[in-house]
Amino acid sequence: MRKLFIHKPLFRLLSPLFSGTLVYLLILLINNTIDELGANFFGQELYVCIGLAYLIQEYSRISIIIFKRLKWPSSFFLKTILQIISTILINIALVSLAMYLYFTMVLYYAPNSRELLIFNSIFSVIALIYVLLYVSHQFLYMVNTEKLKKEEWARQEIEDDFTDFKRGINPELLFESLEAILVVMKKDSDKAEQITDRFAMVYRYLLSKKKDELVPLADELRTLEEFLQLFSELPYRKMQLGEIASSKMLVVPGSLLRIAEKVMRTTIPSEVEKVTLNILESEDKLTIQYKHEEKIGKSLNINDLQCIKRDYKYYATEPVQVVHDDLYKTVYLPKLSLV
Template identity: 80%
Template sequence: MKTLFIHKPLFRLLSPLFSGTLVYLLILLINNTIDELGDNFFGQELYVCIGLAYLIQEYVRVSIVIFKRLKRPSSFFVKTILQIISTIFINIALVSVAMYLYFTNVLYYTPNSNELLVFNSIFSVIALIYILLYVSHQFLYMVNTEKLEKEEWARLEVEEDFTDFKRGINPELLFESLEAILVVMKGNPDKAEQITDSFAMVYRYLLSKKKDELVPISEELKILKELLQLFSELPHRKIQLGKIAVDESMVVPGSLLRIAEKVMRTTIPSEVKKMAIDILESENELAIQYKHEERIGKSLKTNSLNYIQRDYRYYAPEPVKVVHGDVFKTIYLPKLYLE
């Protein structure tokens, strides 16, 4: 869409043939009657008009390219007016010089003002039509681009809403929890009830806090303990909370839960060996730290937490970071406070 058809080689080759013939036909109609067209149609002047049409159309095409690359003036309207005025003036100069050379060197007399006026008027109209084609193409391109941008924003918004919905539901954890409940229910109904309570508390928190921007970290830690209790019934590495040394800051709802789940799914499963997650703080950051024993091809990296990065970007300039040490892997979250 962005490439205008006047730049196509086939159009550049054929268009002047038709426009030059049309110019010659109009000049004949001005100077002769319709009955005399047949006698005077084919002549040297026809080829001169076609050649002049090639010159004018190529000049206008080059001027369109030049004005398109100009950065100033920035206003599209001002640039268009400037382009029309400059193109028409240069077009008049080119036509006048070409006609003067043709009349003096071929026809051996000087053209009068009426003859120059006819040629300049017709070829100026052709140049103006070319510019209007370009302007209309640009307007159409801007309108279509705006529509495409709106459609793209709508598509991204739908995808974002679906991703948020999927994250809130978390189908993988949902099905694993239901399977664990079904397995335990037959042998130990009381334990199955405890798993169901933890499962319900986690999902109630995720769904009820979906519209909240921030929650106290103490509330998040309470649900995190229930989530880790739920993890203990799943066929993954058993995880428990280790050191907790944080003040009453705020976090994005579900961020600690999602990090804990990501840690669980990237760590080598073990039925006997447990992992401790420490939650510490510095002056400006929360640090979620654990001894990493990661699965092959499932390492926890910064781009694994893109959705958390996006959420925290609204509240803090500092990015979410993942630092991989020899023993510990640490996820840093910016500390948030309500002012």
């Protein structure tokens, strides 16, 4: 779609043969009658017209390439008008020079104004057709590009909606929690009920806050504590909260829960040691820090937090960051507030 057919080698080779022959035929019809057409069709002038057709079409093609690369004027309409005027003027100059050289050096007399007018008119139309082909191609390209952008936007919107739906449901956590409940309820029904209550509280929070843009940090931390208790029943490294910020700042709902889940899923399981998650506050950031002991080939990085990164970019200019050193891994979230 992006490459116009006039740049194809086969078209450049064959098109001037037909257009030059057509120009010669039109000139014969202007200067002669139909009865004389058969006697005068083949001649030296035919090859001159074909040669001129090659010259004009190659010049028109080159002018299209030049104007396509020009940065000025920026307006497509102004550039098109300038291209048409310059192409026709240079086309007239080339045809007039070629016809003058042919008439004076081959026919040994100067061409009159009528002959120059006929040749210039016909070849100017050919050059104009080339420019109009390019303009129509550009319009078609812009229209199709706009349609493709709308389709891509619609596709991305559907994917984002599906991702949000999947993130809210969190099928992996759902099935793991149900499996844990089924195992525990056979031994201890009271404990199974506690797991069910935590499970219900976490999902109630995730689903009820789905339409809220921001929530207080305190609400998120309360749910995070229940979330960590729920995860303690699953076959992952146990996690506990360490230092906790006591700020009234706001966070995107579910962001701390998703980070904690990523931490647990990338940490080596252990029945002995726990992961301590410190949630600290600086002047412009909320810091989630822990000592990392990650699985081989599975570590927490910024690519695992694309959903959180996308959510926070609507509210803050500072990006979500993941910093890794020998001892600690730290996730930085921009500090949000309504002020």
